[in-house]
Amino acid sequence: MDRVLKAARASGSLNLSNRSLKEVPNEVYKSLDAVGEGEKWWEAVELQKLILAHNSIESLKEDLRNLTQLSVLNISHNKLSHIPASIGELHLLKSLDVSFNSIFEIPAEIGSATSLIKFDCSNNQLKDLPSTLGRCLDLSELKASNNCFTSLPEDLQYCSKLNKLDVEGNKLKMLSENMISSWTRLTELNASKNMLSGIPESVGSLSRLIRLDLHRNRISSIPSSIMGCTSLMEFYMGSFHFHSFKTHLANLLFIGC
Missing domain, CATH: 3.80.10.10 (Ribonuclease Inhibitor)
Structure with missing residues (x-):
């Protein structure tokens, strides 16, 4: 020693x-x-x-x-x-x-x-x-x-340089609109295996987002604002069926798990 x-x-x-x-x-x-x-x-x-x-x-x-x-x-x-x-x-x-x-x-x-x-x-x-x-x-x-x-905590919105966030496997019921809209540098977001019931409208402000993993949640719809995620290459949502999926994600890659 x-x-x-x-x-x-x-x-x-x-x-x-x-x-x-x-x-x-x-x-x-x-x-x-x-x-x-x-x-x-x-x-x-x-x-x-x-x-x-x-x-x-x-x-x-x-x-x-x-x-x-x-x-x-x-x-x-x-x-x-x-x-x-x-x-x-x-x-x-x-x-x-x-x-x-x-x-x-x-x-x-x-x-x-x-x-x-x-x-x-x-x-x-x-x-x-x-x-x-x-x-x-x-x-x-x-x-x-x-x-x-x-x-x-809502104060995480002040961490505006956040690039990667992994909160998989918790009991999250929602993601704050304010937090999401503040994380404009985010490239990877993993919130899979939670209890989320929806995706914030402000997700559309994440123009640098490359990977979004929301599989194994309780999400039943995708906001049209997601078209603002122009860098998105991987979007994991599990085996859900969305009536408006093709409209909102025509130019994005969807990978089901």
């Missing part, structure tokens, strides 16, 4: 995946404070990338705040039940992957991690997302599939 940590202080990257860890070694949180004897402290660099995937880690300490230069944190495939509030103090964090854990709640403080670009919280036990996530204005990729959401 000492050798790995020493290499991390030289490169700024630490990969401790697949090591059967039950907790994060304290030395990881200490960053440059742990520079050892014989090391040149002036050559050491702050930790920027931390990979802890595929272990048995049950918690992260609030000491996570010490890793002020961290831009990538991957702690997927562990046994986390929560994320420390100090995640919001990582102001340079761009990529956060906490997928495949047992997390019940994302702390509101995540809204202070305003550099966040990619966030993967899929395959957890989340009942909602904090509205403060809408403060992460640079967010371009959000993966939140296979949780227990019944709705998405």
Whole structure:
């Protein structure tokens, strides 16, 4: 472990995946404070990338705040039940992957991690997302599939740079008109396996949308505004039958599942 940590202080990257860890070694949180004897402290660099995937880690300490230069944190495939509030103090964090854990709640403080670009919280036990996530204005990729959401926070409309959204396998009953109309950069939207009863009229504002997956929902009609999705190449709706399908989608590719 000492050798790995020493290499991390030289490169700024630490990969401790697949090591059967039950907790994060304290030395990881200490960053440059742990520079050892014989090391040149002036050559050491702050930790920027931390990979802890595929272990048995049950918690992260609030000491996570010490890793002020961290831009990538991957702690997927562990046994986390929560994320420390100090995640919001990582102001340079761009990529956060906490997928495949047992997390019940994302702390509101995540809204202070305003550099966040990619966030993967899929395959957890989340009942909602904090509205403060809408403060992460640079967010371009959000993966939140296979949780227990019944709705998405309205403040997500402020994430206008959103490019990819995956909310498959939740309990969503609707997608907000305001949110959809704000995500004009969206190229991929997967809201399959939910409880949606319709498609917002504002879907027509998604002129960059390439892939739309809405299969296994309760949708019975397609709004004519969908013709505004001029980049759409893949549209998954399952085996439903629509009387007006040919009229609205004459120039689009429909793939049934």
